Amino acid sequence: MRAAAAIVMLLSAAEAAGAARRAAENATNAGRWGQTKGVMRSLFLLPEVKRGMETALELDPRFPPTYVLAGTVYYKVPGLFGGDLEKSERLFRTGLEVDGRFTGLRVGLARTLIKRGRIPKARRELQAVLGEKTPSNPADWTLQDAPEARRLLDGLPGRS
Numbered sequence: 250m251r252a253a254a255a256i257v258m259l260l261s262a263a264e265a266a267g268a269a270r271r272a273a274e275n276a277t278n279a280g281r282w283g284q285t286k287g288v289m290r291s292l293f294l295l296p297e298v299k300r301g302m303e304t305a306l307e308l309d310p311r312f313p314p315t316y317v318l319a320g321t322v323y324y325k326v327p328g329l330f331g332g333d334l335e336k337s338e339r340l341f342r343t344g345l346e347v348d349g350r351f352t353g354l355r356v357g358l359a360r361t362l363i364k365r366g367r368i369p370k371a372r373r374e375l376q377a378v379l380g381e382k383t384p385s386n387p388a389d390w391t392l393q394d395a396p397e398a399r400r401l402l403d404g405l406p407g408r409s
Contacts, residue, residue, distance in 0.1 A: 316344025
């Protein structure tokens with residue numbers, strides 16, 4: 250009897266994780282569609298994107314890509330339309346608590362810190378990306394995160 254209950258619990262957890270990933274993918278796709286259609290149309294999609302992010306975080310709060318999506322949305326959207334740098338920073342930091350080796354979170358956090366004028370902290374995050382020996386996603390680290398970290402570091406004022 251216990252084995253059957255354990256199997257049901259595992260299936261339920263797997264179902265929830267799959268639903269969280271689908272919600273994150275749907276929110277991401279809506280945001281990308283909005284980007285291709287222009288700023289004004291993107292703003293109309295924002296409530297749908299936010300609902301998708303919230304759903305994904307509720308269903309699986311241990312899925313780092315959702316924190317990247319949510320943090321980036323709050324970073325990129327102007328404050329007048331619901332963007333929030335403080336919330337962006339908080340989401341990136343929460344994601345790093347889930348997986349400290351998910352380098353996309355550090356790059357997003359660094360961008361947010363730069364926008365907030367906290368250059369030394371941003372520099373530390375970018376250096377951590379470049380110094381990561383075992384990234385959670387080596388392909389993203391190699392193709393996106395490390396090159397972006399280098400580009401952002403090179404653009405920071407007072408670099409040594």
